[in-house]
Amino acid sequence: MSIHPTAIVEDGAEIDPSVAIGPYSIIESGAVIGPGCRIESCVRIFANTRMGRDNRVCHGVTLGSEPQDLTFTPEKARPLTIGDRNHFKEGVNISCGVKSEEGTRIGSDNFWMAFSHAGHDCVVGDHNIFANTATLAGHVEVEDRTFISGQVAVHQFCRIGSLAMVAGVTGVAQDVPPYALVDGHRARMLGLNVVGLRRNGFTQEQRSRIKAVYRLLLRSGLKQAEALARAEQDYPGPETDHILNFIRSSRRGLVSFD
Incomplete structure (x- = not known):
């Protein structure tokens, strides 16, 4: 295990011996980090986070943080469960769960660009791309192989179907069906995501x-x-x-x- 001397790993954190942890990062007691993960500088991984293998977590990422929910209290916290081979770029923030026992769930092979965000109790599948500052409110469900462009805002409880593409600076207030291409101040379906297909x-x-x-x-x-x-x-x-x-x-x- 490679842990920078300035990093803080609390007693009770479960860290695989192959994990690398960079300077000034904090891993709270109760967090679980699987084999081959690379935790870079100034990362904070909160107690309820469970992470699989070979994830890369870049500078300034926060995983499992308190949700942006005015009714939240610490005893309501539920897990953030992360699969394998995800890449979290600088400043990404993903909240822990609060409303459901399963909490927030992130699959495998997702790419989260800088400052993208997933709120509490989101469910995200596999092979999705979230461009810079793409934002998922609470309880959003994203299937597989979607592309969520920069500055997209997805309303709580919406769903994004597999292989859909949401164009930049789009507000999504209703479900986006599979294979669709949507755009607009309020998202409208323009046709199919032909390139993605x-x-x-x-x-x-x-x-x-x-x-x-x-x-x-x-x-x-x-x-x-x-x-x-x-x-x-x-x-x-x-x-x-x-x-x-x-x-x-x-x-x-x-x-x-x-």
Whole structure:
């Protein structure tokens, strides 16, 4: 284990012997840090944080900090659980949980650029990119392989579907469905995240199916229940199932479509 002499590691912190900890970082009692993690300078990892392997935590990051919730008291704190191979750039802040027993959950292989933030009780999947100052309010759910651009603000309880892209300086107040590209002061769906789909190996057939499903749902003039049933019948496939399940489980409704 490599621990800089200026770092503070409290008794009761569980640190794998392969972990490196840089100058002026603080690891609180109760924190768990897995193999191969690299904790750089001036990082603070709070007590309820559980981290997997091979994560990189850059200068000034705070993980598991108190949520920005006026009702919070220390006894309400719930875990922050982090998977493997995440990269947290300078100044990233992720809150611990407070409302749910599972707390805040971050998957694996996510890239958090400088000063991005996830509030309490967020659930984030795998292979997502959060650009500079992208902000998730409490209880936001992000699926897999999304791109959340700079200065995006996502309202609490919203969901971002897999392979969606949110353009910069966008306010997201409703759910963003899978594979979509959204933009606007209040996010509006502009079309499909075609570049992201191609980069992730979606075939022309798959992309055409997704496009056809959204055309039916958004432009056919059918009532939603009828359009969902038609899409399921006319365009069967895993992408269709994903879209329909996402819409049927939406609590806040979807972003509007131009």
